[in-house]
Amino acid sequence: MTATQTGPAGRMQIARGLISLRERRGLTQTQVAEKAGVSTTTVSRYETWQDRARIRWATVKALADACEATTEEREALVAIAKSQADGWWVGNRAVPQWMDPLVSFEYAAAYEHVFANSVIPGLLQTKEYALAVHQAREVRSSNEEIERMVEARILRQGILERDPALHLWVILDEAVLRRPVGDPEIMARQLTHLQEVAKSPSVDIQILPFSAGAHAAGAGHFVVIGRDDEREPLNSMAVVYIEMRRRGLYLDDAEDVSAYKLTFDYLRSQALHTTASSRLITRARQELSS
Numbered sequence: 001m002t003a004t005q006t007g008p009a010g011r012m013q014i015a016r017g018l019i020s021l022r023e024r025r026g027l028t029q030t031q032v033a034e035k036a037g038v039s040t041t042t043v044s045r046y047e048t049w050q051d052r053a054r055i056r057w058a059t060v061k062a063l064a065d066a067c068e069a070t071t072e073e074r075e076a077l078v079a080i081a082k083s084q085a086d087g088w089w090v091g092n093r094a095v096p097q098w099m100d101p102l103v104s105f106e107y108a109a110a111y112e113h114v115f116a117n118s119v120i121p122g123l124l125q126t127k128e129y130a131l132a133v134h135q136a137r138e139v140r141s142s143n144e145e146i147e148r149m150v151e152a153r154i155l156r157q158g159i160l161e162r163d164p165a166l167h168l169w170v171i172l173d174e175a176v177l178r179r180p181v182g183d184p185e186i187m188a189r190q191l192t193h194l195q196e197v198a199k200s201p202s203v204d205i206q207i208l209p210f211s212a213g214a215h216a217a218g219a220g221h222f223v224v225i226g227r228d229d230e231r232e233p234l235n236s237m238a239v240v241y242i243e244m245r246r247r248g249l250y251l252d253d254a255e256d257v258s259a260y261k262l263t264f265d266y267l268r269s270q271a272l273h274t275t276a277s278s279r280l281i282t283r284a285r286q287e288l289s290s
Contacts, residue, residue, distance in 0.1 A: 008101035009108035010080045012049040012252060013237050014060060017077050019047050021067035035066035049252065050101075057081035076235065101250055102223075102241050106159050109237070110227040112166060113264045115217050117173040119181060120190060122153050123160060124170065124197055124205075129190040130154070132182035165202035171267045174209045177284040184288045191285040195278055206271035207280050216266035224260050 022032055029043040036043070038059060045053060046063060060081040064074040106112060114121045119133055130153045134146045141149075159166050180187050198205045208215060226238035240251040240260045251257065272280060 007083075007104040007108075008049060009104045009237065010083055011055065012105075012239065013080050013108075013235065014055065014077055015047050015049040016237065016252070017073070018043075018060070018063050018067070021064060021069050021073065022047075025067050027067060032063060032066045036062040038062065050250070055081050099248060101239075102225075102248060103156055105225045105237075105239055105241070106156070106166065107162075108227065109166060109225045110164075111225070112168050113224040113261075114168070114170045114222075115173075115264060115267055116170065116176055116221050117217070118176065118179070118221065120172065120176055120194065121170055121223075123157055123168060124194060125153065125157075126186075126190050126193045127154055128186045129181055132186060136181075160197075160200070160203070165200075167202050167204075169204045169206075169264075169268075171206045171208055171264070171271050174207055174280070177207065177281060180288075188285050188288045191281050191288075195281055198274065198278065204274060205277060205281075206268065206274060207277040208267060208271040209280065212270045215270050216263045222260055222263075224257070224264055226257075 022029070027035075029047070030040050033040040033043045036059075042059065043063065046055070046059065057078050061074060061078050064077050069077070112123075114123075119125075120129065122130070125133065127150060130150045131146070134141075134149050134153075138146055138149065160168065177191065181190070194205060197203050221243060223241040223243075224238065225241065227236060228238075229235040238252070238257045238261075240257055242249040242251070251260070271277070
């Protein structure tokens, strides 16, 4: 029985898939455990993607069979269980453990929707802007540690060059454009970079202007990452990521995910369209020069 270090994104697919199969048959975890010849604790652990213990593909197969999965469903889950998490972030000291799931989800996702109300999101930061952000946040970290964090952030941006491309949709509160990070030259180059990246067909950037007033995302920054596959539902996934001080909060409950997706839809309707957003970014950049 081979155990593999399946990444968080794969673990979520396995967990969601096994839960879906079990609920479809109206079985309890104890009933599945009895049919699969494992403990109830094992069933519970395999249905909890944030458990970092190693996954055994034979156990996944047994659990799927206990839930009377089709051959295609069972093989899809076993294939995920056999996969290895070998991304650049694995073992990278600059990537904290609580961010490992975020990077893993990005590499497995088809889309990422971001609302930012304080600073430009990491995937769109220039290196010098990222350095200024980390210097402000990591006041007790050494220069060497900060440099490693910045390099990791730039490496993470490689996801935008992936084929097929990750569709990144970002809504920035106007405050993000007005908040100076670094000196005016750094900020101006960052705003120029935003407009350059927005030329990509896989990147959309909208600005939520001050004139929009109160809006749907009063709680602040959030990220929705996912992949929808109507042909193979077990291949679908969705998670909400909320960054906190030195830890991340991951929400995968269907109700939570739906609520944040709805919030993002409302924000899109309240924000300026992409052309008007680009014009506002240009004005903000020009104001820095003057």
